[in-house]
Protein backbone atom coordinates (compact mmCIF):
# COMPACT_ATOMS: atom_id res chain seq x y z
CA UNK A 1 0.00 0.00 0.00
CA UNK A 2 1.13 3.59 -0.54
CA UNK A 3 3.92 4.91 1.65
CA UNK A 4 4.87 8.41 2.74
CA UNK A 5 8.16 9.73 4.04
CA UNK A 6 8.99 13.40 4.54
CA UNK A 7 11.91 15.37 5.93
CA UNK A 8 12.72 18.94 6.93
CA UNK A 9 15.99 19.78 8.65
CA UNK A 10 19.60 20.63 8.11
CA UNK A 11 20.88 17.39 6.56
CA UNK A 12 20.71 16.33 2.94
CA UNK A 13 17.12 15.20 2.42
CA UNK A 14 17.64 12.96 -0.59
CA UNK A 15 19.42 9.99 1.07
CA UNK A 16 17.00 10.18 4.00
CA UNK A 17 13.96 10.02 1.74
CA UNK A 18 15.41 7.29 -0.46
CA UNK A 19 16.34 5.17 2.52
CA UNK A 20 12.83 5.71 3.90
CA UNK A 21 11.30 4.67 0.58
CA UNK A 22 13.38 1.48 0.60
CA UNK A 23 12.11 0.77 4.09
CA UNK A 24 8.54 1.22 2.85
CA UNK A 25 9.01 -1.17 -0.07
CA UNK A 26 7.74 -4.09 1.97
CA UNK A 27 4.29 -2.53 2.04
CA UNK A 28 3.87 -3.25 -1.67
CA UNK A 29 3.82 -0.57 -4.39
CA UNK A 30 4.05 0.00 -8.13
CA UNK A 31 5.64 3.46 -8.53
CA UNK A 32 7.82 5.85 -6.58
CA UNK A 33 8.55 9.54 -6.52
CA UNK A 34 10.18 12.39 -4.66
CA UNK A 35 9.80 16.17 -4.49
CA UNK A 36 12.58 18.38 -3.14
CA UNK A 37 12.99 22.05 -2.43
CA UNK A 38 16.32 23.25 -3.78
CA UNK A 39 17.12 26.98 -3.59
CA UNK A 40 13.40 27.61 -3.03
CA UNK A 41 12.64 25.78 -6.29
CA UNK A 42 10.54 22.66 -6.45
CA UNK A 43 11.98 19.60 -8.23
CA UNK A 44 9.87 16.50 -8.78
CA UNK A 45 11.13 13.10 -9.97
CA UNK A 46 8.85 10.10 -10.28
CA UNK A 47 8.46 6.88 -12.16
CA UNK A 48 6.48 3.70 -12.49
CA UNK A 49 8.41 0.78 -11.02
CA UNK A 50 10.68 0.27 -8.04
CA UNK A 51 12.56 2.73 -5.85
CA UNK A 52 15.68 1.51 -7.69
CA UNK A 53 14.08 2.78 -10.93
CA UNK A 54 13.54 6.15 -9.28
CA UNK A 55 17.18 6.24 -8.15
CA UNK A 56 18.24 5.56 -11.73
CA UNK A 57 16.54 8.73 -13.01
CA UNK A 58 17.66 11.07 -10.22
CA UNK A 59 20.47 13.57 -10.68
CA UNK A 60 23.64 12.45 -8.88
CA UNK A 61 23.53 15.13 -6.18
CA UNK A 62 20.63 17.26 -5.08
CA UNK A 63 21.35 19.77 -2.38
CA UNK A 64 18.03 19.97 -0.57
CA UNK A 65 17.14 19.86 3.08
CA UNK A 66 13.37 19.52 2.63
CA UNK A 67 11.71 16.73 0.67
CA UNK A 68 8.77 14.35 0.46
CA UNK A 69 8.83 10.84 -1.00
CA UNK A 70 6.12 8.35 -1.92
CA UNK A 71 5.56 4.78 -2.97
CA UNK A 72 2.24 4.35 -4.79
CA UNK A 73 -0.05 1.35 -4.87
CA UNK A 74 -2.50 2.04 -7.68
CA UNK A 75 -6.16 2.67 -6.88
CA UNK A 76 -7.33 5.49 -9.21
CA UNK A 77 -5.47 5.08 -12.50
CA UNK A 78 -3.07 2.36 -13.60
CA UNK A 79 0.59 2.27 -12.52
CA UNK A 80 2.17 4.92 -14.79
CA UNK A 81 4.70 7.72 -14.52
CA UNK A 82 1.98 10.38 -14.68
CA UNK A 83 -0.03 8.74 -11.93
CA UNK A 84 2.96 8.35 -9.61
CA UNK A 85 3.22 10.83 -6.72
CA UNK A 86 4.19 13.62 -5.99
CA UNK A 87 1.56 15.59 -7.88
CA UNK A 88 1.94 19.29 -8.48
CA UNK A 89 -0.31 22.27 -9.13
CA UNK A 90 -0.33 23.81 -12.61
CA UNK A 91 2.30 26.41 -11.67
CA UNK A 92 4.59 23.67 -10.37
CA UNK A 93 5.05 25.43 -7.08
CA UNK A 94 3.57 22.92 -4.71
CA UNK A 95 3.81 19.15 -4.49
CA UNK A 96 1.67 16.70 -2.59
CA UNK A 97 1.85 13.02 -1.76
CA UNK A 98 -1.25 11.19 -0.64
CA UNK A 99 -2.20 7.83 0.80
CA UNK A 100 -5.88 6.96 0.78
CA UNK A 101 -8.88 7.61 -1.42
CA UNK A 102 -10.91 10.76 -2.07
CA UNK A 103 -14.50 9.58 -2.22
CA UNK A 104 -15.93 12.78 -3.68
CA UNK A 105 -13.18 12.95 -6.32
CA UNK A 106 -15.64 12.94 -9.20
CA UNK A 107 -17.37 16.17 -8.11
CA UNK A 108 -14.13 17.91 -7.15
CA UNK A 109 -12.55 16.94 -10.46
CA UNK A 110 -15.57 18.27 -12.37
CA UNK A 111 -15.33 21.61 -10.51
CA UNK A 112 -11.65 21.95 -11.29
CA UNK A 113 -12.11 21.10 -14.96
CA UNK A 114 -15.03 23.56 -15.18
CA UNK A 115 -12.65 26.24 -13.84
CA UNK A 116 -10.15 25.48 -16.56
CA UNK A 117 -7.67 23.38 -14.60
CA UNK A 118 -5.81 20.85 -16.70
CA UNK A 119 -5.20 17.62 -14.86
CA UNK A 120 -2.02 15.71 -15.54
CA UNK A 121 -3.01 12.33 -14.15
CA UNK A 122 -5.95 9.99 -13.64
CA UNK A 123 -5.50 10.04 -9.87
CA UNK A 124 -7.78 11.44 -7.23
CA UNK A 125 -4.67 12.59 -5.30
CA UNK A 126 -3.72 15.24 -7.86
CA UNK A 127 -6.85 17.16 -6.92
CA UNK A 128 -5.24 18.07 -3.59
CA UNK A 129 -2.46 19.97 -5.38
CA UNK A 130 -4.82 22.12 -7.46
CA UNK A 131 -7.29 22.71 -4.65
CA UNK A 132 -4.58 23.82 -2.22
CA UNK A 133 -3.08 26.11 -4.89
CA UNK A 134 -6.51 27.67 -5.44
CA UNK A 135 -6.98 28.29 -1.74
CA UNK A 136 -3.57 29.96 -1.58
CA UNK A 137 -4.43 32.15 -4.53
CA UNK A 138 -7.52 33.32 -2.72
CA UNK A 139 -5.30 34.36 0.18
CA UNK A 140 -2.88 36.22 -2.07
CA UNK A 141 -3.72 39.55 -0.44
CA UNK A 142 -2.30 38.28 2.80
CA UNK A 143 1.43 38.51 3.36
CA UNK A 144 2.99 35.33 1.98
CA UNK A 145 5.23 34.61 4.92
CA UNK A 146 2.34 34.71 7.35
CA UNK A 147 2.61 31.89 9.83
CA UNK A 148 0.04 29.25 9.06
CA UNK A 149 -1.01 30.42 5.61
CA UNK A 150 -0.19 27.12 3.93
CA UNK A 151 -1.70 25.19 6.83
CA UNK A 152 -4.90 27.21 6.48
CA UNK A 153 -5.09 26.51 2.76
CA UNK A 154 -4.61 22.78 3.38
CA UNK A 155 -7.22 22.86 6.14
CA UNK A 156 -9.79 24.52 3.89
CA UNK A 157 -9.27 21.84 1.26
CA UNK A 158 -9.48 19.03 3.81
CA UNK A 159 -12.87 20.34 4.88
CA UNK A 160 -14.07 19.71 1.32
CA UNK A 161 -12.61 16.21 1.11
CA UNK A 162 -14.63 13.09 1.83
CA UNK A 163 -12.52 9.98 2.23
CA UNK A 164 -9.20 8.99 3.70
CA UNK A 165 -5.84 10.67 3.54
CA UNK A 166 -2.35 10.65 4.83
CA UNK A 167 -1.06 13.79 3.15
CA UNK A 168 2.21 15.71 2.89
CA UNK A 169 2.53 19.09 1.18
CA UNK A 170 5.57 21.07 0.11
CA UNK A 171 5.47 24.59 -1.43
CA UNK A 172 8.37 26.59 -2.83
CA UNK A 173 6.98 29.85 -1.45
CA UNK A 174 7.00 28.29 2.01
CA UNK A 175 10.46 26.70 2.02
CA UNK A 176 10.75 26.47 5.80
CA UNK A 177 7.74 24.31 6.41
CA UNK A 178 6.14 21.03 5.52
CA UNK A 179 2.45 20.29 6.11
CA UNK A 180 1.12 16.82 6.86
CA UNK A 181 -2.39 15.67 7.69
CA UNK A 182 -4.22 12.51 8.55
CA UNK A 183 -7.70 11.09 8.19
CA UNK A 184 -8.12 7.32 8.22
CA UNK A 185 -4.58 6.68 6.94
CA UNK A 186 -1.66 6.51 9.36
CA UNK A 187 0.88 9.28 9.82
CA UNK A 188 3.58 9.51 12.40
CA UNK A 189 5.92 12.43 13.11
CA UNK A 190 9.54 11.73 14.04
CA UNK A 191 11.21 14.31 16.25
CA UNK A 192 14.93 14.76 15.66
CA UNK A 193 17.57 17.24 16.65
CA UNK A 194 16.95 20.29 14.46
CA UNK A 195 15.06 18.07 12.03
CA UNK A 196 11.56 16.65 11.72
CA UNK A 197 10.37 13.56 9.87
CA UNK A 198 6.96 12.29 8.91
CA UNK A 199 6.00 8.88 7.61
CA UNK A 200 3.07 6.58 7.08
CA UNK A 201 4.99 3.84 8.85
CA UNK A 202 7.54 4.19 11.61
CA UNK A 203 9.90 1.81 9.78
CA UNK A 204 10.72 4.64 7.36
CA UNK A 205 12.16 6.89 10.05
CA UNK A 206 13.18 4.66 12.93
CA UNK A 207 16.85 4.82 11.88
CA UNK A 208 16.89 8.53 12.52
CA UNK A 209 14.77 8.99 15.60
CA UNK A 210 12.92 6.98 18.21
CA UNK A 211 10.82 9.94 19.39
CA UNK A 212 7.47 9.96 17.65
CA UNK A 213 4.04 11.54 17.71
CA UNK A 214 1.16 9.63 16.11
CA UNK A 215 -1.31 11.97 14.45
CA UNK A 216 -4.99 11.37 15.09
CA UNK A 217 -7.72 11.58 12.49
CA UNK A 218 -8.57 15.14 11.55
CA UNK A 219 -5.19 16.52 12.59
CA UNK A 220 -2.85 18.69 10.56
CA UNK A 221 0.79 19.24 11.51
CA UNK A 222 3.02 22.06 10.40
CA UNK A 223 6.64 20.94 10.57
CA UNK A 224 9.67 23.16 10.58
CA UNK A 225 13.21 22.01 11.27
CA UNK A 226 12.89 23.17 14.86
CA UNK A 227 9.48 21.87 15.81
CA UNK A 228 5.90 21.04 14.98
CA UNK A 229 2.46 22.43 15.62
CA UNK A 230 -0.61 20.22 15.49
CA UNK A 231 -4.05 21.68 14.86
CA UNK A 232 -7.40 20.15 14.08
CA UNK A 233 -9.79 20.91 11.25
CA UNK A 234 -11.19 23.81 13.31
CA UNK A 235 -7.70 25.34 13.69
CA UNK A 236 -7.54 24.53 17.39
CA UNK A 237 -4.06 23.68 18.65
CA UNK A 238 -3.47 20.21 20.14
CA UNK A 239 -0.55 19.59 22.48
CA UNK A 240 1.15 16.24 22.25
CA UNK A 241 4.12 14.70 24.04
CA UNK A 242 6.39 12.48 21.92
CA UNK A 243 6.37 8.76 22.65
CA UNK A 244 9.30 6.34 22.42
CA UNK A 245 9.18 3.84 19.53
CA UNK A 246 9.27 0.27 20.79
CA UNK A 247 10.54 -1.38 17.59
CA UNK A 248 14.28 -1.62 17.15
CA UNK A 249 16.23 -0.79 14.01
CA UNK A 250 17.49 -4.41 13.71
CA UNK A 251 13.96 -5.63 13.13
CA UNK A 252 14.08 -3.96 9.76
CA UNK A 253 17.25 -5.78 8.72
CA UNK A 254 17.36 -9.24 7.17
CA UNK A 255 20.38 -10.22 9.28
CA UNK A 256 21.84 -13.38 7.72
CA UNK A 257 18.62 -14.47 6.10
CA UNK A 258 17.93 -14.30 2.41
CA UNK A 259 14.41 -13.03 2.99
CA UNK A 260 12.44 -11.31 5.73
CA UNK A 261 9.85 -14.08 5.40
CA UNK A 262 12.38 -16.72 6.40
CA UNK A 263 13.83 -14.53 9.14
CA UNK A 264 10.40 -13.96 10.61
CA UNK A 265 9.52 -17.66 10.48
CA UNK A 266 12.77 -18.35 12.34
CA UNK A 267 11.96 -15.71 14.94
CA UNK A 268 8.81 -17.53 16.01
CA UNK A 269 10.21 -19.42 19.02
CA UNK A 270 11.54 -16.18 20.46
CA UNK A 271 8.31 -14.35 19.61
CA UNK A 272 6.20 -16.93 21.42
CA UNK A 273 8.41 -16.60 24.48
CA UNK A 274 7.76 -12.88 24.39
CA UNK A 275 4.01 -13.39 23.99
CA UNK A 276 3.98 -15.54 27.12
CA UNK A 277 6.36 -13.44 29.21
CA UNK A 278 4.70 -12.13 32.35
CA UNK A 279 1.29 -13.24 31.17
CA UNK A 280 0.82 -16.55 32.94
CA UNK A 281 -0.27 -16.87 36.58
CA UNK A 282 1.08 -20.33 37.33
CA UNK A 283 -0.23 -20.17 40.92
CA UNK A 284 -3.83 -19.86 39.77
CA UNK A 285 -3.33 -21.77 36.51
CA UNK A 286 -4.62 -18.86 34.48
CA UNK A 287 -3.50 -16.05 32.21
CA UNK A 288 -2.86 -12.50 33.30
CA UNK A 289 -3.80 -10.04 30.58
CA UNK A 290 -4.04 -6.73 32.36
CA UNK A 291 -4.26 -4.77 29.12
CA UNK A 292 -7.73 -6.19 28.50
CA UNK A 293 -8.91 -4.19 31.46
CA UNK A 294 -11.48 -6.84 32.40
CA UNK A 295 -12.25 -7.53 36.06
CA UNK A 296 -13.23 -11.07 37.08
CA UNK A 297 -16.81 -9.82 37.20
CA UNK A 298 -16.49 -8.43 33.67
CA UNK A 299 -15.10 -11.78 32.50
CA UNK A 300 -18.00 -13.59 34.07
CA UNK A 301 -20.53 -11.25 32.52
CA UNK A 302 -19.46 -11.97 28.95
CA UNK A 303 -22.12 -14.10 27.27
CA UNK A 304 -20.75 -14.16 23.74
CA UNK A 305 -17.52 -13.27 21.99
CA UNK A 306 -17.04 -12.13 18.41
CA UNK A 307 -13.66 -11.78 16.76
CA UNK A 308 -13.11 -9.55 13.72
CA UNK A 309 -10.22 -9.16 11.32
CA UNK A 310 -9.22 -9.44 7.69
CA UNK A 311 -7.14 -12.00 5.81
CA UNK A 312 -4.81 -13.94 8.08
CA UNK A 313 -6.04 -11.93 11.06
CA UNK A 314 -9.56 -13.21 10.34
CA UNK A 315 -8.29 -16.79 10.03
CA UNK A 316 -6.35 -16.45 13.29
CA UNK A 317 -9.55 -15.11 14.84
CA UNK A 318 -11.50 -18.15 13.56
CA UNK A 319 -9.02 -20.54 15.17
CA UNK A 320 -9.05 -18.36 18.30
CA UNK A 321 -12.84 -18.50 18.40
CA UNK A 322 -12.73 -22.29 18.41
CA UNK A 323 -10.18 -22.19 21.22
CA UNK A 324 -12.35 -19.93 23.37
CA UNK A 325 -15.57 -21.78 22.67
CA UNK A 326 -14.11 -25.22 23.31
CA UNK A 327 -12.14 -24.32 26.45
CA UNK A 328 -14.34 -21.67 28.07
CA UNK A 329 -17.67 -22.86 26.64
CA UNK A 330 -18.65 -19.32 25.65
CA UNK A 331 -20.31 -19.02 22.24
CA UNK A 332 -17.65 -17.46 20.07
CA UNK A 333 -17.20 -16.90 16.37
CA UNK A 334 -15.09 -14.88 13.97
CA UNK A 335 -16.20 -12.82 11.04
CA UNK A 336 -14.48 -10.89 8.28
CA UNK A 337 -14.41 -7.27 9.47
CA UNK A 338 -15.16 -6.14 5.92
CA UNK A 339 -18.40 -8.16 5.84
CA UNK A 340 -19.40 -7.36 9.38
CA UNK A 341 -19.22 -3.60 9.01
CA UNK A 342 -21.72 -3.51 6.17
CA UNK A 343 -24.42 -5.80 7.53
CA UNK A 344 -25.82 -3.35 10.04
CA UNK A 345 -24.66 -5.74 12.77
CA UNK A 346 -26.59 -6.32 15.96
CA UNK A 347 -24.41 -5.22 18.85
CA UNK A 348 -25.21 -6.73 22.22
CA UNK A 349 -24.12 -5.34 25.57
CA UNK A 350 -23.00 -8.71 26.93
CA UNK A 351 -21.03 -9.61 23.80
CA UNK A 352 -17.32 -8.84 23.87
CA UNK A 353 -15.67 -7.98 20.56
CA UNK A 354 -12.04 -8.48 19.64
CA UNK A 355 -10.44 -6.73 16.66
CA UNK A 356 -7.34 -8.54 15.39
CA UNK A 357 -4.74 -6.74 13.32
CA UNK A 358 -1.00 -7.01 12.88
CA UNK A 359 -0.56 -3.53 11.45
CA UNK A 360 -3.30 -1.96 13.50
CA UNK A 361 -4.16 0.09 10.42
CA UNK A 362 -6.44 -2.15 8.34
CA UNK A 363 -9.22 0.06 7.04
CA UNK A 364 -12.08 -2.45 7.18
CA UNK A 365 -11.15 -3.60 10.67
CA UNK A 366 -11.04 0.00 11.81
CA UNK A 367 -14.46 0.62 10.27
CA UNK A 368 -15.88 -2.45 12.05
CA UNK A 369 -14.55 -1.11 15.36
CA UNK A 370 -16.20 2.25 14.74
CA UNK A 371 -19.50 0.51 13.99
CA UNK A 372 -19.34 -1.46 17.24
CA UNK A 373 -18.35 1.54 19.32
CA UNK A 374 -20.97 3.77 17.73
CA UNK A 375 -23.61 1.25 18.82
CA UNK A 376 -22.27 1.05 22.36
CA UNK A 377 -20.35 -2.24 22.12
CA UNK A 378 -17.06 -2.98 23.81
CA UNK A 379 -14.19 -3.89 21.52
CA UNK A 380 -10.68 -4.91 22.52
CA UNK A 381 -7.66 -4.99 20.25
CA UNK A 382 -5.32 -7.89 19.56
CA UNK A 383 -2.70 -5.87 17.77
CA UNK A 384 1.00 -6.04 17.01
CA UNK A 385 1.87 -2.43 16.14
CA UNK A 386 2.12 -0.37 19.29
CA UNK A 387 0.45 3.03 19.01
CA UNK A 388 -1.36 2.06 15.79
CA UNK A 389 -4.80 3.40 14.95
CA UNK A 390 -6.64 0.22 15.97
CA UNK A 391 -4.73 -0.07 19.24
CA UNK A 392 -5.53 3.52 20.07
CA UNK A 393 -9.15 3.43 19.07
CA UNK A 394 -9.80 0.25 21.10
CA UNK A 395 -8.08 1.78 24.11
CA UNK A 396 -7.66 -1.65 25.71
CA UNK A 397 -6.50 -5.03 24.50
CA UNK A 398 -3.40 -7.16 24.21
CA UNK A 399 -0.31 -6.31 22.26
CA UNK A 400 1.38 -9.26 20.55
CA UNK A 401 4.93 -7.92 20.99
CA UNK A 402 5.99 -9.98 17.97
CA UNK A 403 8.28 -7.19 16.77
CA UNK A 404 8.06 -5.53 13.37
CA UNK A 405 6.85 -7.87 10.64
CA UNK A 406 8.42 -6.66 7.42
CA UNK A 407 7.56 -9.43 4.94
CA UNK A 408 4.17 -8.86 3.35
CA UNK A 409 2.79 -12.20 4.47
CA UNK A 410 2.06 -12.62 8.12
CA UNK A 411 3.84 -15.50 9.80
CA UNK A 412 5.15 -14.72 13.27
CA UNK A 413 2.23 -12.42 14.04
CA UNK A 414 -0.25 -15.12 13.00
CA UNK A 415 1.31 -17.63 15.36
CA UNK A 416 1.56 -14.99 18.11
CA UNK A 417 -2.15 -14.23 17.66
CA UNK A 418 -3.04 -17.91 18.07
CA UNK A 419 -1.07 -18.12 21.30
CA UNK A 420 -2.69 -14.90 22.50
CA UNK A 421 -6.12 -16.39 21.92
CA UNK A 422 -5.08 -19.56 23.74
CA UNK A 423 -4.29 -17.35 26.74
CA UNK A 424 -7.55 -15.45 26.38
CA UNK A 425 -9.36 -18.81 26.25
CA UNK A 426 -7.55 -19.89 29.41
CA UNK A 427 -8.44 -16.66 31.18
CA UNK A 428 -12.15 -17.03 30.40
CA UNK A 429 -12.15 -20.78 31.04
CA UNK A 430 -10.65 -20.36 34.51
CA UNK A 431 -13.46 -17.99 35.50
CA UNK A 432 -15.81 -20.79 34.48
CA UNK A 433 -15.39 -24.51 34.94
CA UNK A 434 -11.85 -25.32 33.79
CA UNK A 435 -10.02 -26.97 36.69
CA UNK A 436 -6.65 -25.71 37.95
CA UNK A 437 -5.09 -29.02 36.85
CA UNK A 438 -6.42 -28.60 33.32
CA UNK A 439 -5.24 -24.98 33.30
CA UNK A 440 -1.77 -26.06 34.41
CA UNK A 441 -1.62 -28.70 31.67
CA UNK A 442 -2.31 -26.02 29.09
CA UNK A 443 0.26 -23.65 30.58
CA UNK A 444 2.90 -26.39 30.56
CA UNK A 445 2.17 -27.09 26.92
CA UNK A 446 2.45 -23.36 26.13
CA UNK A 447 5.91 -23.27 27.67
CA UNK A 448 7.00 -26.19 25.48
CA UNK A 449 5.91 -24.54 22.23
CA UNK A 450 9.00 -22.38 21.54
CA UNK A 451 11.36 -25.36 21.84
CA UNK A 452 9.13 -27.57 19.72
CA UNK A 453 8.89 -24.95 17.00
CA UNK A 454 12.62 -24.34 17.04
CA UNK A 455 13.28 -28.05 16.53
CA UNK A 456 10.86 -28.10 13.58
CA UNK A 457 12.35 -25.03 11.93
CA UNK A 458 15.94 -26.13 12.45
CA UNK A 459 15.16 -29.39 10.75
CA UNK A 460 13.36 -28.23 7.63
CA UNK A 461 14.95 -30.53 5.02
CA UNK A 462 11.74 -32.50 4.56
CA UNK A 463 9.67 -29.36 4.17
CA UNK A 464 11.95 -28.24 1.35
CA UNK A 465 11.51 -31.56 -0.41
CA UNK A 466 7.72 -31.39 -0.13
CA UNK A 467 7.75 -27.79 -1.32
CA UNK A 468 9.66 -28.88 -4.39
CA UNK A 469 6.98 -31.46 -5.16
CA UNK A 470 4.15 -28.97 -4.69
CA UNK A 471 5.89 -26.28 -6.72
CA UNK A 472 5.34 -28.40 -9.83
CA UNK A 473 1.54 -28.06 -9.54
CA UNK A 474 -0.70 -25.12 -10.38
CA UNK A 475 -3.54 -26.02 -8.03
CA UNK A 476 -3.78 -27.46 -4.53
CA UNK A 477 -6.45 -28.16 -1.96
CA UNK A 478 -6.01 -27.90 1.79
CA UNK A 479 -8.45 -29.77 4.00
CA UNK A 480 -9.01 -30.13 7.72
CA UNK A 481 -11.76 -30.24 10.30
CA UNK A 482 -12.49 -27.75 13.09
CA UNK A 483 -9.18 -26.26 14.21
CA UNK A 484 -7.52 -28.25 11.43
CA UNK A 485 -9.68 -26.38 8.93
CA UNK A 486 -8.31 -23.07 10.21
CA UNK A 487 -4.80 -24.40 9.67
CA UNK A 488 -5.82 -25.47 6.16
CA UNK A 489 -7.15 -21.96 5.44
CA UNK A 490 -3.96 -20.28 6.56
CA UNK A 491 -1.79 -22.86 4.77
CA UNK A 492 -3.69 -22.25 1.51
CA UNK A 493 -3.48 -18.48 1.92
CA UNK A 494 0.27 -18.59 2.52
CA UNK A 495 0.88 -20.86 -0.47
CA UNK A 496 -1.18 -18.79 -2.91
CA UNK A 497 0.20 -15.46 -1.70
CA UNK A 498 3.86 -16.25 -2.18
CA UNK A 499 4.06 -19.01 -4.79
CA UNK A 500 0.98 -18.04 -6.87
CA UNK A 501 -0.16 -21.67 -6.82
CA UNK A 502 -3.94 -21.60 -6.79
CA UNK A 503 -4.75 -23.04 -3.37
CA UNK A 504 -8.13 -23.48 -1.74
CA UNK A 505 -9.08 -24.63 1.73
CA UNK A 506 -12.16 -26.72 2.48
CA UNK A 507 -13.56 -28.29 5.59
CA UNK A 508 -12.80 -31.95 4.83
CA UNK A 509 -16.48 -32.93 5.00
CA UNK A 510 -17.32 -30.39 2.30
CA UNK A 511 -15.18 -32.17 -0.29
CA UNK A 512 -17.92 -34.44 -1.47
CA UNK A 513 -20.33 -31.53 -1.77
CA UNK A 514 -18.54 -30.18 -4.82
CA UNK A 515 -14.76 -29.78 -4.82
CA UNK A 516 -14.20 -33.50 -5.31
CA UNK A 517 -15.10 -32.87 -8.98
CA UNK A 518 -11.73 -31.16 -9.39
CA UNK A 519 -9.62 -33.79 -7.68
CA UNK A 520 -7.22 -35.42 -10.11
CA UNK A 521 -3.55 -36.26 -10.44
CA UNK A 522 -3.02 -32.59 -11.25
CA UNK A 523 -4.45 -31.32 -7.97
CA UNK A 524 -2.75 -32.48 -4.78
CA UNK A 525 -4.35 -32.09 -1.38
CA UNK A 526 -2.65 -31.17 1.85
CA UNK A 527 -4.62 -32.82 4.63
CA UNK A 528 -4.35 -31.55 8.21
CA UNK A 529 -4.90 -34.54 10.47
CA UNK A 530 -4.75 -33.40 14.08
CA UNK A 531 -4.69 -35.90 16.88
CA UNK A 532 -8.31 -35.32 17.90
CA UNK A 533 -11.62 -37.13 17.85
CA UNK A 534 -11.93 -36.38 14.14
CA UNK A 535 -8.71 -38.13 13.13
CA UNK A 536 -10.51 -41.16 11.67
CA UNK A 537 -12.87 -39.00 9.69
CA UNK A 538 -9.91 -37.19 8.18
CA UNK A 539 -8.42 -40.53 7.19
CA UNK A 540 -11.66 -41.34 5.33
CA UNK A 541 -11.42 -38.06 3.45
CA UNK A 542 -7.91 -39.00 2.36
CA UNK A 543 -9.28 -42.32 1.06
CA UNK A 544 -11.89 -40.44 -0.97
CA UNK A 545 -9.20 -38.32 -2.59
CA UNK A 546 -6.92 -41.27 -3.30
CA UNK A 547 -9.82 -43.11 -4.92
CA UNK A 548 -9.92 -40.24 -7.46
CA UNK A 549 -6.16 -40.39 -8.11
CA UNK A 550 -5.48 -37.19 -6.17
CA UNK A 551 -2.13 -37.01 -4.39
CA UNK A 552 -2.16 -36.38 -0.63
CA UNK A 553 0.43 -34.87 1.66
CA UNK A 554 -0.60 -35.26 5.29
CA UNK A 555 0.33 -33.09 8.25
CA UNK A 556 -0.14 -35.44 11.16
CA UNK A 557 0.47 -35.68 14.88
CA UNK A 558 0.04 -39.41 14.99
CA UNK A 559 1.27 -42.45 13.09
CA UNK A 560 2.30 -42.32 9.45
CA UNK A 561 -0.69 -42.38 7.13
CA UNK A 562 0.04 -45.00 4.44
CA UNK A 563 -2.63 -43.62 2.09
CA UNK A 564 -0.92 -40.23 2.00
CA UNK A 565 1.08 -41.04 -1.13
CA UNK A 566 2.97 -37.71 -1.25
CA UNK A 567 4.20 -38.30 2.27
CA UNK A 568 3.55 -37.38 5.89
CA UNK A 569 4.92 -34.52 7.91
CA UNK A 570 5.00 -35.32 11.60
CA UNK A 571 4.15 -32.58 14.05
CA UNK A 572 4.97 -32.96 17.78
CA UNK A 573 2.25 -33.79 20.29
CA UNK A 574 0.92 -30.91 22.34
CA UNK A 575 -2.23 -29.77 24.12
CA UNK A 576 -5.11 -30.06 21.59
CA UNK A 577 -5.75 -26.31 21.84
CA UNK A 578 -2.23 -25.58 20.66
CA UNK A 579 -2.02 -28.19 17.90
CA UNK A 580 -2.92 -25.66 15.14
CA UNK A 581 0.17 -23.64 16.04
CA UNK A 582 2.51 -26.55 15.48
CA UNK A 583 0.64 -27.82 12.41
CA UNK A 584 1.07 -24.47 10.74
CA UNK A 585 4.87 -24.29 10.91
CA UNK A 586 5.53 -26.79 8.08
CA UNK A 587 2.94 -25.05 5.92
CA UNK A 588 4.68 -21.68 6.32
CA UNK A 589 8.00 -23.20 5.32
CA UNK A 590 6.51 -25.17 2.45
CA UNK A 591 4.92 -21.98 1.08
CA UNK A 592 8.26 -20.20 1.44
CA UNK A 593 10.31 -22.90 -0.30
CA UNK A 594 7.68 -23.41 -3.02
CA UNK A 595 7.90 -19.67 -3.77
CA UNK A 596 11.69 -19.88 -3.96
CA UNK A 597 11.40 -22.92 -6.23
CA UNK A 598 9.07 -20.97 -8.52
CA UNK A 599 11.33 -17.91 -8.46
CA UNK A 600 8.76 -15.65 -6.83
CA UNK A 601 9.49 -12.43 -4.95
CA UNK A 602 8.61 -13.98 -1.62
CA UNK A 603 8.94 -10.88 0.55
CA UNK A 604 6.87 -8.73 -1.79
CA UNK A 605 4.23 -10.83 -3.54
CA UNK A 606 2.68 -9.18 -6.56
CA UNK A 607 -0.37 -6.96 -6.02
CA UNK A 608 -0.22 -7.28 -2.26
CA UNK A 609 0.43 -4.70 0.42
CA UNK A 610 1.50 -5.13 4.00
CA UNK A 611 -0.94 -2.74 5.46
CA UNK A 612 -4.28 -2.29 3.74
CA UNK A 613 -5.28 1.24 4.63
CA UNK A 614 -7.91 1.64 1.92
CA UNK A 615 -11.25 -0.04 1.54
Ligand code: F6R
Pocket residue numbers: 310311312313314356357358359360361362365408409410411493494497610611612
Ligand atom coordinates in the same frame (compact mmCIF):
# COMPACT_ATOMS: atom_id res chain seq x y z
C1 F6R B 1 -1.71 -12.60 4.77
C2 F6R B 1 -1.77 -11.25 5.26
C3 F6R B 1 -3.04 -10.47 5.14
C4 F6R B 1 -3.30 -9.71 6.45
C5 F6R B 1 -4.54 -8.81 6.32
C6 F6R B 1 -4.86 -8.09 7.62
O1 F6R B 1 -0.45 -13.15 4.87
O2 F6R B 1 -0.80 -10.76 5.75
O3 F6R B 1 -4.12 -11.30 4.83
O4 F6R B 1 -3.48 -10.63 7.47
O5 F6R B 1 -4.33 -7.85 5.31
O6 F6R B 1 -3.81 -7.29 8.03
P1 F6R B 1 -3.66 -6.79 9.51
O7 F6R B 1 -3.36 -7.96 10.36
O8 F6R B 1 -2.54 -5.81 9.46
O9 F6R B 1 -4.96 -6.15 9.88
